[in-house]
Amino acid sequence: xxxxxxxxxxxxxxxxxxxxxxxxxxxxxxxxxxxxxxxxxxxxxxxxxxxxxxxxxxxxxxxxxxxxxxxxxxxxxxxxxxxxxxxxxxxxxxxxxxxxxxxxxxxxxxxxxxxxxxxxxxxxxxxxxxxxxxxxxxxxxxxxxxxxxxxxxxxxxxxxxxxxxxxxxxxxxxxxxxxxxxxxxxxxxxxxxxxxxxxxxxxxxxxxxxxxxxxxxxxxxxxxxxxxxxxxxx
Numbered sequence: 001x002x003x004x005x006x007x008x009x010x011x012x013x014x015x016x017x018x019x020x021x022x023x024x025x026x027x028x029x030x031x032x033x034x035x036x037x038x039x040x041x042x043x044x045x046x047x048x049x050x051x052x053x054x055x056x057x058x059x060x061x062x063x064x065x066x067x068x069x070x071x072x073x074x075x076x077x078x079x080x081x082x083x084x085x086x087x088x089x090x091x092x093x094x095x096x097x098x099x100x101x102x103x104x105x106x107x108x109x110x111x112x113x114x115x116x117x118x119x120x121x122x123x124x125x126x127x128x129x130x131x132x133x134x135x136x137x138x139x140x141x142x143x144x145x146x147x148x149x150x151x152x153x154x155x156x157x158x159x160x161x162x163x164x165x166x167x168x169x170x171x172x173x174x175x176x177x178x179x180x181x182x183x184x185x186x187x188x189x190x191x192x193x194x195x196x197x198x199x200x201x202x203x204x205x206x207x208x209x210x211x212x213x214x215x216x217x218x219x220x221x222x223x224x225x226x227x228x229x230x231x232x233x234x
Contacts, residue, residue, distance in 0.1 A: 038221060040205035043170050044148045044179035051108040056098040058234040059193055061112065065230035066093045068114045074211075074219040086219065088121040088130070090114065093227065096234070097147070101188055105157045110147035110169065112227065117141050134203075134211050135174065143173040145180070162187045167197070176206040182227075191233035198226045 069089040092115035100106040117137045121127055131137045152165040164185040171180040178201075186195020202221050203210050211219040 038202035038205060040176075040202075041179040043177045044168055047149050051098065051106060052100075056100050056106070056109075058096055058098050058109075059231035060234050061093055061095045062230045062232055063091055063093055066228065067091055068093045068225070068227045070119070071224040071226070072210075072219050072222070086121055086123075086126060088119040088127065090116075090118040090120065092118040093229070097231070099188070099193070101157050101159075103156045105153050105163070107150050107153070107165075107167065108147055110145070110167065112145045114143045114227075115141060116143055116173075129211060134208055140174045143171065145169050145171045145182075148179075157188070160187060160189050162195075171201065174206040174208050178205050186229075193231045194229065196226065196228050198224065200224055 067089050069087060071085050071087045074084050074086045093112065095110070095112035097110035097112075098106075098108055116135050117131060119127065119130070147167050147169040149169075150165055150167050154163050154165075157163050162185055164183070166181055166183055168179065168181045170177050180199050180201055182197040182199040184195060184197045186193055201223050203223060204221055210221045
C-alpha cells in the first residue's frame, strides 16, 4: 500500500508541476500579446524641401564592412532562459545614399536592402524557424528601406566629426510597407562614411506573428533593428 501511495503522490506532484508550468507559460504568452500590441503607421509621404539635383555626393554601402541585425526578447521556458535576447546578423546589405557635407548638410536618396535569408543567430534551429515560419523568406526574401525625410541635422559638419540625426522612410518587409524612423550617428572621413542606424519595429505591423512554439519558446513583438555601416564615395 505504501508503494502505491508514494506512486500516486509522485504522479500528483508531477501533474501539479506540469499544470503550473502550463499556466505560467500561457500567462506569459498572454502578457506578451497584451503589452506588445502596436498599431501600424502605414507608409510615409515626402515632406519638406526636395533635395537639390546637384552638389550631392553618392556613397555606396560596403557590404563586407556592414552588418544588419535584429534583437528580440524571448522566453525559453524549458531551457531556463526567461530573459534571453535573440540576436541575428548578416553582411548581406546593399544600397546607396546621397549627401552634402559642410554648411547645411543634407542626406537623402537612401535605399538600403537586406537579404533576410542570410540572417544567422547562435541557433540554427531558431534561424530555420524564423525563415520558414516567421519571415517566410521563400516568399519575402528581403527588406528594403527607402528614405523620405531627415530631421535634426546640425547647421554644419566637418570631416571626422560625428553627427546625430533621424531619418524617416518606408520599410517594406513581408509584403507590407510602413513608415519607420531610424536614429543615426555617423561621420565622414575623406571618402568614407561610417556609422550606426537603429530603429524599433513591431512584427505585427508587417503581418508577422511573433514566434510562439507551444508556449515554451515565446518572442516579443518588439524588435530592435540595427545597421552598422560603412559606405564609400562612388
